[in-house]
Amino acid sequence: MGLELYLDLLSQPCRAVYIFAKKNSIPFQLRTIELLKGQHYTDDFARVNPLRKVPALKDGDFLLAESVAILLYLSRKYKAPDHWYPQDLQARARVDEYLSWQHTAVRSCCTRAMWQKMMFPKYLGQLVPPETLASTLAELDRCLQMLEDKFLRDQAFLTGPHISMADLVAITELMHPVSAGCKIFESRPKLDAWRKRVEAAVGENLFQEAHAVVLKAKDMPPLDPDLREKLKLSVQSLLY
Numbered sequence: 001m002g003l004e005l006y007l008d009l010l011s012q013p014c015r016a017v018y019i020f021a022k023k024n025s026i027p028f029q030l031r032t033i034e035l036l037k038g039q040h041y042t043d044d045f046a047r048v049n050p051l052r053k054v055p056a057l058k059d060g061d062f063l064l065a066e067s068v069a070i071l072l073y074l075s076r077k078y079k080a081p082d083h084w085y086p087q088d089l090q091a092r093a094r095v096d097e098y099l100s101w102q103h104t105a106v107r108s109c110c111t112r113a114m115w116q117k118m119m120f121p122k123y124l125g126q127l128v129p130p131e132t133l134a135s136t137l138a139e140l141d142r143c144l145q146m147l148e149d150k151f152l153r154d155q156a157f158l159t160g161p162h163i164s165m166a167d168l169v170a171i172t173e174l175m176h177p178v179s180a181g182c183k184i185f186e187s188r189p190k191l192d193a194w195r196k197r198v199e200a201a202v203g204e205n206l207f208q209e210a211h212a213v214v215l216k217a218k219d220m221p222p223l224d225p226d227l228r229e230k231l232k233l234s235v236q237s238l239l240y
């Protein structure tokens, strides 16, 4: 069996892996793991990733979790064009810098903004105190400012003149609050121009394909009540 990618395109790191693999014509079998159906709780999936999270990769007998590790593995194994993860020491260090920073910054606030604004009230039947949501959205705003000031600056892309893994990891995160109705680009022309460059570099069709599930998330049917309770337990930390 060749390369298998376990993904749910509702998940932002899965979208980054999906776009990277497709854009670089990496052949893979898509194994969809629907988080909202609890498919990551099955024993079969636990054998692929004992952390029970997507994305996950299986390449023959080799199993790998964690989106950044997966992106790097794919880039090295399939010798992706240099701009994604440059050989140049300092250019690569810039990508590493973003990939290290984003976990506790962009990823954290985009995830919480989306869950608090949409998923908790609509799918988990759990009201989010308005002051909690307001504080999360204010934090998201500060985070976007840091993204502009520290990373984007006056460059075309986050780490230089060409698109890299950093841009892919960032845009897939930023589309999370967008899916919940946050107008994060409207008041940020510089970030909006970057978003358009990333979309153009990825290709409009692939970008839309990767984001179709999350952009339709607001119209999903209600969750099965048992699953809802189980899911609630695993996402409570996103309420703060």
Ligand SMILES: N[C@@H](CCC(=O)N[C@@H](CS)C(=O)NCC(=O)O)C(=O)O
Residues within 6 Å of the ligand: 011, 012, 013, 014, 035, 040, 052, 053, 054, 055, 065, 066, 067, 068, 234
């Ligand atoms: N650090 C991991 C995070 C993976 C992750 O949190 N995945 C989420 C979806 S975005 C998940 O599988 N959640 C299921 C759960 O926690 O129950 C990565 O970058 O791959």
